[in-house]
Amino acid sequence: MIGTTRPLVGTGVLLKATLRHELKRFIPWIAIVTMLSTSSILAYAWMFPHREDRAVLDATIGGNPALGLIFGPARNLYTNEGFNTWRAFALGGFLTGIAAIFAVTKATRGQEDSGQAELLASGAMGRGARLAVAVLLGIIGSTLVGVVTALCTLLCGAEADATLLLAATFTATGWMMSAVAAVAAQLGSTARAANTLAVSTLSVLFILRGFLLSLEAPAWTNWANPLGWLDETRPATDNHWWPLLYALVFTLIVTAVAFGLSSGRDFGQGIIPSQPGSAHGSLRGVEGLIWRLNKAPAFTWVIAFVALGVIFGYFIGSVKDLLASSPAMAAMMAGGAVDPAQLVNNFAVTMLSMLGIIAAIPGVQVVLRIVSEENSQRIEPILTGGISRLRYCAVTLAAAAATSTMCLLTAGVLVAWLSSRADIGLSFLDVFIQAAVTSVATWPIIGIAAVVVGVRPRFAIAAWVGVLESFSITIFGPTFKAPDWTMAFSPFHHIPHVMESDAHGWGVLGLLVVSALLCVIGCSAFNRRDIGVG
Incomplete structure (x- = not known):
């Protein structure tokens, strides 16, 4: 295998090829998240035309912690944007995170399992190039989810401030989960194991955020959860952009951890080794x-x-x-x-x-x-x-x-x-x-x-x-x-x-x-x- 002292050499060429072949995998996720947001805007005025209808909706959803577990708190159900935030914020971010995880894992451990990574490594390519391309693939794909969702939602008549911020939270979730998936790819012994680790992490964070918000737990519990940082943006109410900086810092730090782990593991192996099979055959x-x-x-x-x-x-x-x-x-x-x-x-x-x-x-x-x-x-x-x-x-x-x-x-x-x-x-x-x-x-x-x-x-x-x-x-x-x-x-x-x-x-x-x-x-x-x- 031909090596190189420059860890990121070949990243640009590999990124172009990867985007050409793998970026299309984001299309279904883009479509789902976009439909989730646009349908909220289009249906709200039709389904709840009067303030009395919206008051009933507010009492219904706002007082139900079970729905809050999945969708998050309903802070403003009297406007299109507030309803869209309640309906799309948590799920849109979760789906974008899942898309990023699958993309990053496939471009890292998936290639090692299939033998593609060994073929790429035999050329003049740095050790960190594949990991860098995988993370960039997740970041670019997540950005596309946010951009397409924002544009389509704006075309449906939504206000710009809340819509752009909401779409940015989708992208930020994808960025953070791209970094988490990069770490999971170093830990798991196979692509399946890496996916399980990353998706489990996202699911635990998602459920914990919803559960603690439903219980009206102390504010620090929200700040202890990376997904809780995005909840502090509060689209359609306060419209805070600054919590997105925490997501950016998280992405950079966790990605750096992934590169550190990558340099210390054997090619084709995970830091968490797979368990050996039984010494005696038991399959019947x-x-x-x-x-x-x-x-x-x-x-x-x-x-x-x-x-x-x-x-x-x-x-x-x-x-x-x-x-x-x-x-x-x-x-x-x-x-x-x-x-x-x-x-x-x-x-x-x-x-x-x-x-x-x-x-x-x-x-x-x-x-x-x-x-x-x-x-x-x-x-x-x-x-x-x-x-x-x-x-x-x-x-x-x-x-x-x-x-x-x-x-x-x-x-x-x-x-x-x-x-x-x-x-x-x-x-x-x-x-x-x-x-x-x-x-x-x-x-x-x-x-x-x-x-x-x-x-x-x-x-x-x-x-x-x-x-x-x-x-x-x-x-x-x-x-x-x-x-x-x-x-x-x-x-x-x-x-x-x-x-x-x-x-x-x-x-x-x-x-x-x-x-x-x-x-x-x-x-x-x-x-x-x-x-x-x-």
């Missing part, structure tokens, strides 16, 4: 293989759902205080409840549905593991060794459904326990059964991912359509007064309220039929198409 068939491939991320998700179960259980346990402080919020969230007991029941169902949407994520990840194994050319030896494609696909889908169900039931146990101890009229058994029934709604989402993998694995990002659709309809549908036919597109809309006397299982039966149909289509398509072509 494709079932054991699928379990081995997915058990580590599954256990990680279960641990995460323990924390989520405590958080959501706390919110459900405090429902009486919420109802007392904000009757309008209770009425909208409950969607037609007529008495306090039914209000509490429907609130619990809403919270469990939110947990269900999150639980669908690890299930989709398991399905997408087929694509990653296929791209790494590890699946062909398995399929040529007597394992049928249908069996491989079916076992993977079963593992995906089991993972999502296990995650939701883990959280469901804690939610049920905390709810039953809160003296709000909910029993442990009722809440746990509701959580178990809700897990069925994750299966059609997994089925959608199966169809994408079976028909067009090249467009694997489309596997997340089910998660995005369910989240958008379930969370935003009631706020925007969506009609029943629109709400019906979310599988969580068909989950029965088992705590009600007139509950029936037709919705669950329908979800089972749809799930089975989607999985059959996905497996059949996977069985017919060429491996490595899609």
Whole structure:
């Protein structure tokens, strides 16, 4: 391997090539974040034309810490820009951060895993060039997210100050997560491990910010969280630009740490070494293989759902205080409840549905593991060794459904326990059964991912359509007064309220039929198409 004493030599040439091939991966993320912002501006005046409507919206959202957990505090819902800030600030930043993480990891550890990095290193290229290009890719892509979102939102009629600042927070989040991903790429032994480390870091920071803001924790807790710095910008109210400087400093410092770690690790290895396998073979068939491939991320998700179960259980346990402080919020969230007991029941169902949407994520990840194994050319030896494609696909889908169900039931146990101890009229058994029934709604989402993998694995990002659709309809549908036919597109809309006397299982039966149909289509398509072509 040809070396050079200049660590960044070749950065410019490699950056041009990388942008030409990899920048397009930001396009779906740019589209999603842009639609999130522009739809808020376009829909606000139509859905809430009168001040009375906006007052109800303010009481509904402002008094609901569960929504604050995801979207952050609602500081000004009487203007287009204030509503857009509440709806897009936290999610837009989170999505931009995810995009940056995936881009940086692919351009660092992803290249090492695939062998591309060794080919690049054999030329006249400095040791730090690839890492510098990866971070710059994340920074440029995140900047594009902010610029495109700002321009499109301004064209929809938004005011400039709040809109530009809001878009800048998206970019700043992407910058910080680019640096975090650069560090994770040095720590993880594989690209998958690096992605897990970086995404877990972002998710923990995201949940902690929302949880502490919902609890109205002391101000210093917000300053202890890098994502909390961006919350201090307060678009559409105070419009502070100076907290963005903290994000810039964070990016520079953490990137410097990444370069320091890079200089001290072996090529192709992570600072955190991978654990050696068992001295004796224990895999028995494709079932054991699928379990081995997915058990580590599954256990990680279960641990995460323990924390989520405590958080959501706390919110459900405090429902009486919420109802007392904000009757309008209770009425909208409950969607037609007529008495306090039914209000509490429907609130619990809403919270469990939110947990269900999150639980669908690890299930989709398991399905997408087929694509990653296929791209790494590890699946062909398995399929040529007597394992049928249908069996491989079916076992993977079963593992995906089991993972999502296990995650939701883990959280469901804690939610049920905390709810039953809160003296709000909910029993442990009722809440746990509701959580178990809700897990069925994750299966059609997994089925959608199966169809994408079976028909067009090249467009694997489309596997997340089910998660995005369910989240958008379930969370935003009631706020925007969506009609029943629109709400019906979310599988969580068909989950029965088992705590009600007139509950029936037709919705669950329908979800089972749809799930089975989607999985059959996905497996059949996977069985017919060429491996490595899609």
